[in-house]
Amino acid sequence: MPLAIKHPKDFWTGIIFLAFGLSAMFIGRDYPMGTAGKMGPAYFPTVLGGLLTLIGSIAVYRSFKRRGEAIEKFHLKELFIVLSAVVLFGVLMRGAGLGPAAVVLIMISAYASPQFKWHEALLLAIGMAGFAVLVFVKLLGLPLQVFGPWLQF
Known part of the structure; x- marks a missing residue:
């Protein structure tokens, strides 16, 4: 059974969140992480990128489950x-x-x-x-x- 996107806006929103989240995590990978008490330069982008990736994954998943309107013309x-x-x-x-x-x-x-x-x-x-x-x-x-x-x- 092929997957069909039922909510294109959620799908593309999720893709954008995934792109920003994974990019932030990729950029921060070479910096020292530190700990929650003593954060290093990679801590904030990695945590924020992880949260954005999670939100994006949820949006993409929802786009296959619930119906929504199509994307309008790009202005x-x-x-x-x-x-x-x-x-x-x-x-x-x-x-x-x-x-x-x-x-x-x-x-x-x-x-x-x-x-x-x-x-x-x-x-x-x-x-x-x-x-x-x-x-x-x-x-x-x-x-x-x-x-x-x-x-x-």
Whole structure:
């Protein structure tokens, strides 16, 4: 009797978890393990990798036992837009500062949505940038510039 995948989302989620878990365990194999009381550099990746592998194995097993919906279309254009926004955020952080970089990140990421509306996205971007400045710069005291050297006159 051939195996049939009944829940493709669980199957591929499990495969991703297995890949990350086994990779972490493989990378940590050359480092000293240590003990639970005195952890070595391999302890955390090995334990975390083992847990990810266990979760992935369970997800793959469940994909053969319970029914689920098929995987939808893979949205490459939207993925590229969001990834570009994250890269641009990293570039802008140093020159423009946290505030403008966060606004650009949120505006470009929001553009990837089919429900994108300029005024709503702009209000969200300003609010989230203000929240990021409040949390990271004011409350946590991280040494981030709100406005970078490109925007100082």
